[in-house]
Amino acid sequence: MIRQPWNxxxxxxxxxxxxxxxxxxxxxxxxxxxxxxALPALVAMxxxxxMFAVSTRPLPLGKGATAWVIASTPTIAFADLLNRSDLFxxxxxxxxxxxxxxxxxxxxxxxxxxxxxxxxxxRDALAATGVLVILAAGALMARR
Amino acid sequence: MLxxxxxxxxxxxxxxxxxxxxGLGGGIFLVPALSxxxxxPIRVAIGVSLVGVIATSAGVAAAARxxxxxxxxLAMRLELVSATGALAxxxxxxxxxxxxxxxxxAGIVLATAAYTYRKSRRARPAVTEASVEAxxxxxxxxxxxxxGLAMSGLAGVLSGLTGAGGGxxxxxxxxxxxxxxxxVATATSNFMVGITAAASALxxxxxxxxxxxxxxxxxxxxxxxxxxxxxxxxRLPVDTLRRLLIGLLIFIAAxxxxxxxxxx
Numbered sequence: 114m115i116r117q118p119w120n121x122x123x124x125x126x127x128x129x130x131x132x133x134x135x136x137x138x139x140x141x142x143x144x145x146x147x148x149x150x151a152l153p154a155l156v157a158m159x160x161x162x163x164m165f166a167v168s169t170r171p172l173p174l175g176k177g178a179t180a181w182v183i184a185s186t187p188t189i190a191f192a193d194l195l196n197r198s199d200l201f202x203x204x205x206x207x208x209x210x211x212x213x214x215x216x217x218x219x220x221x222x223x224x225x226x227x228x229x230x231x232x233x234x235x236r237d238a239l240a241a242t243g244v245l246v247i248l249a250a251g252a253l254m255a256r257r
Numbered sequence: 258m259l260x261x262x263x264x265x266x267x268x269x270x271x272x273x274x275x276x277x278x279x280g281l282g283g284g285i286f287l288v289p290a291l292s293x294x295x296x297x298p299i300r301v302a303i304g305v306s307l308v309g310v311i312a313t314s315a316g317v318a319a320a321a322r323x324x325x326x327x328x329x330x331l332a333m334r335l336e337l338v339s340a341t342g343a344l345a346x347x348x349x350x351x352x353x354x355x356x357x358x359x360x361x362x363a364g365i366v367l368a369t370a371a372y373t374y375r376k377s378r379r380a381r382p383a384v385t386e387a388s389v390e391a392x393x394x395x396x397x398x399x400x401x402x403x404x405g406l407a408m409s410g411l412a413g414v415l416s417g418l419t420g421a422g423g424g425x426x427x428x429x430x431x432x433x434x435x436x437x438x439x440x441v442a443t444a445t446s447n448f449m450v451g452i453t454a455a456a457s458a459l460x461x462x463x464x465x466x467x468x469x470x471x472x473x474x475x476x477x478x479x480x481x482x483x484x485x486x487x488x489x490x491x492r493l494p495v496d497t498l499r500r501l502l503i504g505l506l507i508f509i510a511a512x513x514x515x516x517x518x519x520x521x
Binding site for chain 1: 308311312314315329330333334336337340341344347348451452454455456457458459460462463467469472473476
């Protein structure tokens with residue numbers, strides 16, 4: 114090729130375009146990696162919550178909390194990576210985690226209510242219903 | 258970013274350990290630490306503390322000794338007023354100025370210091386099989402319900418306003434006033450503080466006072482710290498540590514008063 118000033122410019126443009134393409138490919142790989150990490154964490158969290166919700170022990174809070182810790186720790190550790198993904202931004206992910214944690218006592222009260230209905234302890238069941246109503250009122254006020 | 262999160266988790270860990278050594282939640286140390294060291298607005302610090310209280314309540318419930326759990330019937334009855342108080346207070350907290358909240362928190366810290374001082378002066382009885390059995394004895398009947406309900410309501414209000422768990426009110430009320438065995442009172446109080454905190458946490462969350470990126474690493478630290486602290490409490494000279502922590506509590510109260518008066 115005859116080296117002329119306009120050819121140099123074309124070559125430089127191609128170089129920049131190629132660099133942008135490489136950057137884009139790296140960004141896509143990072144996004145894919147973030148999804149690979151985030152999905153098992155989501156599954157662990159939801160699975161943990163279901164596991165503890167179906168438990169028949171009177172105080173199953175610990176299982177839910179442990180699942181929460183297991184799910185949250187890798188999210189924080191890989192938060193920088195997740196931050197580059199639109200779908201699994203740490204702020205969104207951690208908001209879900211917080212709401213799940215705040216819901217834990219409510220689920221526990223529901224289980225206590227069920228236990229009391231099963232054992233026909235109606236006064237305790239009524240008190241548990243009252244607590245659930247208060248928690249639900251809090252959730253409704255929060256929605257406003 | 259990771260360094261900030263690691264620092265938040267470490268602060269949570271330290272607050273959780275110190276809270277467990279004092280027999281309290283981590284909130285009493287967490288709120289001033291986030292407010293003074295990290296410069297977070299006091300409402301955000303309180304919101305984060307509430308998330309930490311829920312995590313700690315859940316974590317410690319998991320580690321409870323078999324057969325030594327909470328009295329859920331008693332907890333549900335007391336929670337009716339406690340959760341209502343917390344909900345009302347969390348709504349009111351949105352209208353109070355940060356200065357008033359700082360001063361209220363300073364009051365709670367001073368009350369905690371006085372409670373810890375009284376507790377450290379009491380002679381600790383030798384741990385025998387019979388004494389452990391007495392701690393968790395069954396067949397008791399709680400008494401003085403009106404006083405118990407009123408004090409539980411107050412604990413809920415304070416929790417909603419300051420982000421503290423309120424265990425330092427609930428345990429003595431159940432034990433000294435309602436004649437509930439100490440072990441059962443402690444387990445029941447720990448179970449209750451999570452529900453009380455959940456009632457007000459939703460309001461703080463909706464108001465934008467719970468910032469997920471701050472709350473999650475801090476709550477994780479408090480959760481681990483509370484479990485580590487509870488184990489350390491059995492091995493360390495807790496009475497000496499408590500006296501040292503009373504000094505720290507008074508220092509924290511002075512800082513919060515200064516913050517409240519200065520208005521920043």
